[in-house]
Amino acid sequence: MSVSCAVVPELPVLDHDTVLQAVPPATAIECVRQGLLRFHAGEWAMPAKVYLQSPPFGDFRAMPARGDGLALLKWITSFPGNPQRGLPTVNGVICLSDAETGQPVMLLDARSVTALRTGAVAAVAASALARSDARTVGIVGCGLHGAWTARCMVAAGYGLGVCHDPQADAAAALAGELDWRTGTPAEALACDVVCCVTPGNSVVVDIGSLHAGLHLNMLGADGPGKAEASIGAVASCVLFCDEWEQASHGGELTGAIEAGLVARSDVTELGAVLAGDAPGRPGAESVTLFDSTGLAIQDLAVAAAAFAAWEDNRVQAQTVRL
Ligand SMILES: NC(=O)c1ccc[n+]([C@@H]2O[C@H](COP(=O)([O-])OP(=O)(O)OC[C@H]3O[C@@H](n4cnc5c(N)ncnc54)[C@H](O)[C@@H]3O)[C@@H](O)[C@H]2O)c1
Numbered sequence: 001m002s003v004s005c006a007v008v009p010e011l012p013v014l015d016h017d018t019v020l021q022a023v024p025p026a027t028a029i030e031c032v033r034q035g036l037l038r039f040h041a042g043e044w045a046m047p048a049k050v051y052l053q054s055p056p057f058g059d060f061r062a063m064p065a066r067g068d069g070l071a072l073l074k075w076i077t078s079f080p081g082n083p084q085r086g087l088p089t090v091n092g093v094i095c096l097s098d099a100e101t102g103q104p105v106m107l108l109d110a111r112s113v114t115a116l117r118t119g120a121v122a123a124v125a126a127s128a129l130a131r132s133d134a135r136t137v138g139i140v141g142c143g144l145h146g147a148w149t150a151r152c153m154v155a156a157g158y159g160l161g162v163c164h165d166p167q168a169d170a171a172a173a174l175a176g177e178l179d180w181r182t183g184t185p186a187e188a189l190a191c192d193v194v195c196c197v198t199p200g201n202s203v204v205v206d207i208g209s210l211h212a213g214l215h216l217n218m219l220g221a222d223g224p225g226k227a228e229a230s231i232g233a234v235a236s237c238v239l240f241c242d243e244w245e246q247a248s249h250g251g252e253l254t255g256a257i258e259a260g261l262v263a264r265s266d267v268t269e270l271g272a273v274l275a276g277d278a279p280g281r282p283g284a285e286s287v288t289l290f291d292s293t294g295l296a297i298q299d300l301a302v303a304a305a306a307f308a309a310w311e312d313n314r315v316q317a318q319t320v321r322l
Contacts, residue, residue: 012310012317014175019112019302021161022309025148025155028120028302031255033274035123035301036242038067048245048295050221055082057222058089065296069308072215072300073098076110080210082197090144096303106307110299111144113306117298118145119152120241122217125290126193127156128273129240129280130215137161137180138188139229141207141220142170142196147294149195149219150174159240171208185209195219200226207233212285218252227255229289235261237289238282240268242298252291267291 014022023031033169038044042269044067052060058079059243065072076092083089092110097103098169126134137153139146142165150161162183169183188194189209193216200221205228216237218227234256245268256262270290272278281288307314 007186009268010319010321011104012319013109014106014133014147014306014310014317016109016112018315018317019109019306020116022315023116023302024305025116025119025123025152026293027305028116029123029152029156030124031301031308032117032120032298033124035059035067035120035297036121036271037274039243039295039297040269040275043067044297044300046243046295049296054079060092063296063299065300067297068097068304069099070105070300070304071097071102072296072303073097074110074113074296074299076114094299096305098309104309106303107320108303108306110298113299113302114294115144115148116152117302118219118292118294119150119206120302121147121292121298122149122195122219123156123158124274125240125270126153126158126215128270129288129290130193131213131281131284133257134192134213134215135159136191136193136196138183138184138191139163140173140188140194140196142166142167143176143197145219146170146195147174147177148195149197149217150178150180153193153195154178158193161187162191163166177210193217196228198228200228203230204229205229205233207236209233210236210287211286215281216289218289219293222250222253222293223289224250224254226250227252231255231261234289235259237287239266239289239291240270240280241291242270242293242295244269246293246295247291250291251293267271
């Protein structure tokens, strides 16, 4: 007996390099800004991400979002021991679907989308929260996401920058690429905007590191048990986050919240500031801190831009038939 089925169209697949070709940093920044606004307005939906532990190796994360006629699922890993095997720590696949029919419309490499949207949100947060005369950028942690954060900060008009990493070659490579310089932790932390993108297993920002007018983007602590700043440093800043539920359970703010030093009313979501529904930086001398935990709506914003680039024939895709 034969089972008839509707014709299944070919599905475009965007690899790592094609995603980066499709979505330059400046586009990613604007798309992520729009995504945060649409989510704040209740037009985009995002259930909480689901963690699936794979002990002792790491974890998988399933991250769904829906908006602008598309739905996305990112299936992404964090396997810290992978570099020893010659494999990336973070890897995975994104499925983009039509929100009206449920049909998959594209598969995308998740590493490139994640790197772009993570760098992009740092630039969006700095533009909204740093002093208007802020220019210099300190990058603490110059690995994959530190590098894309720096590239997005350049695309948003920031620089010169100081790159710091205990792996001197990582800092030198990034500084060389951007015509910035390498420096000590103190030199990086003395910049107008400081982006911390370390693995989050040791404190790189303490109270003594803070200077008047500083804006901090804390990007490395994106899961339970990670932190890049001391609890005292966090509690002494004016606080912002990407999304309260996620940030309060698995982000830079979590330690200060658990210690009873920070409450929901002390933290403003970035989308509310972008929409003009909440104040941003209170004054030129304030120290602001943005906690990025990484949202599926950021992935949706970048994946939708990559899909649009393919539809407009600006990039070519491989195809598969499921
Ligand atoms: N917020 C988000 O949306 C988001 C997205 C992706 C990744 N992340 C997180 O960002 C962190 C970095 O990820 P990655 O993929 O860039 O990792 P990576 O391994 O490529 O880079 C981390 C870099 O930090 C450096 N480093 C370690 N300790 C340091 C210290 N004390 N001071 C300065 N640099 C130090 C390492 O030498 C390395 O170069 C991870 O914790 C990851 O989970 C967050």
